[in-house]
Amino acid sequence: MRLAARTLVGICTSVGLLAGPAAAQQSITVAAFPAVDEIVRAALPAWQQLHPTVAVKVVSRELNDHHTAMTTALSTAVYLPDVMALEVGYLGRFAQGAGLEDLARPPYELRRYQARFVPYAFEQASTPAGAVLAVPTDIGPGTLLYRQDLLAKAGLGEANLTGSWEGYVAAGVKIKAATGAYLLAHARDMKDILIRTGIQPGEGMYFDKDSRPLVTTARFVRAFELARAVRQQKLDARVTAWSSDWSEGFKRGGVATQMSGAWLAGHLNNWLAPSTRGLWRAAQLPEGAFAAYGGTFFAIPRLADAANKPLAWQFIQLMTLNRARQLAAFKSQDAFPALLETYDDAFFDEPLAFLGGQRARRDWRTAAGQIRAVQVHKQDAFAREVIDTELDKVLERGKAIDRALADAQRLLQQRALR
Structure with missing residues (x-):
């Protein structure tokens, strides 16, 4: 998805999700840009059902500012989020470095899910050496x-x-x-x-x-x-x-x-x-x-908090491998899904x-x-x-x-x- 400049965020904003009156025992941070941030926020109730004691903080910046901040964070290992959204036009500058987790390796083993994604989108996040550095969430036919x-x-x-x-x-x-x-x-x-x-x-x-x-x-x-x-x-x-x-x-x-x-x-x-x-x-x-015009991916920084990586991976799976979440993003933000199992939904046939x-x-x-x-x-x-x-x-x-x-x-x- 290529997102317009109508929802620009001049400063970082964040949204936390807590389950009930008690403070969450753990939290993860997701860095995104408009309107991916809205898609993430819309998924928080579903996340709460799975992890009622884990808060999600959403840090949102304008598209270019977001990717500049992510570049800096990866190079300095300072203010690294647990999950970062990446637009395909910026993916190359991250894919050939060592800043992102190789999701093809244990414990992620993303390639076992490869057949569930639009082929070209999955391949865009793959390196010649066989690593897979991000998971596609939406595409731009x-x-x-x-x-x-x-x-x-x-x-x-x-x-x-x-x-x-x-x-x-x-x-x-x-x-x-x-x-x-x-x-x-x-x-x-x-x-x-x-x-x-x-x-x-x-x-x-x-x-x-x-x-x-x-x-x-x-x-x-x-x-x-x-x-x-x-x-x-x-x-x-x-x-x-x-x-x-x-x-x-x-x-x-x-x-x-x-x-x-x-x-x-x-x-x-x-x-x-x-x-x-x-x-x-x-x-x-x-x-x-x-x-293709545009497309969004989720990635995990290699030097992010190791204790949060299992939760980060579960959050990415919710956003990318969950049919309901993919369709919700499609219907609310026109984020064309990368998940093939959504393609039989009646929404595709609506005038x-x-x-x-x-x-x-x-x-x-x-x-x-x-x-x-x-x-x-x-x-x-x-x-x-x-x-x-x-x-x-x-x-x-x-x-x-x-x-x-x-x-x-x-x-x-x-x-x-x-």
Whole structure:
């Protein structure tokens, strides 16, 4: 799940749970970010039934602040939580160090539960050496959300968007001519999806298994070319995700499509653009592509209090292997479950009023089964910044694509093994 900036917590907050009037004899700390913190708090009554004398303290920070704090805690062994939530985009910086417990080893033996999880999500937390450093709790199957009313005004249908990426851009030209709406919020969105497609087994998004950068491959060249085509034809609103202009574009019908994780439909419905309910539809990504946007994991710091580790593991099991808790998170926070045994629930078949009664969760479930695992790397976050910077130079200054990617390749080669 990729969580928005609407619930930012400026300072750490905590919630304790005590059973009855007596003080708890033991407590564990769970560090999380919005809205994972809310999912954790909602699970506390179930935890209380299992462990009535064990309190749970929830420490919540904004997404980036949380991961910065976790990095510091792991490197200094100070203020370590017993359980930490990790967003997949940050997982790489933790997965190649020695700061997290290997959950494949006793007493955890997580691999005995592997078949119960969406395959690609489980593999993302696995290392080439066979360690498993975190447990997936939610995922983000990629989807194409589009305004049905704007397409109709342009005389287009869903197939015009999904047949090919070039066709998608061509449809954007017609949409803008007929309605004035932009195809995309930002040309960077085109790059973001295309670098997620065509990844070969054993590869990461930016690096191969030997830490060699992949950013001059055909995957990145095509992503940059199509992003440039979007900008040259003035098909993007040039607004960044989670900004006020971004949300206004959705509210006012100024942006016709958005590629993201399935969770975005819930955000649009609940707070981003509820007035547009019924106007949106969801489709699989163009050209038969399948990709993931976001996902959350739970991990145990290796140097956390040893006395609390059995309880930490039991708490993670409650959050990730309990069907009822996984479905509760899905229904309340649009946290698409990583637990496969939830996928036969009737909730997947319910029509979504925001999507005009479409039963879109079925398609998202299908996408979840088609997504390939992408190996994470400790420099993924840095690589993303480098690629975004080079794309901006292409879009804003006319820098040649081959030169931009070659410059990115050199910089990532220097940084890869640090």
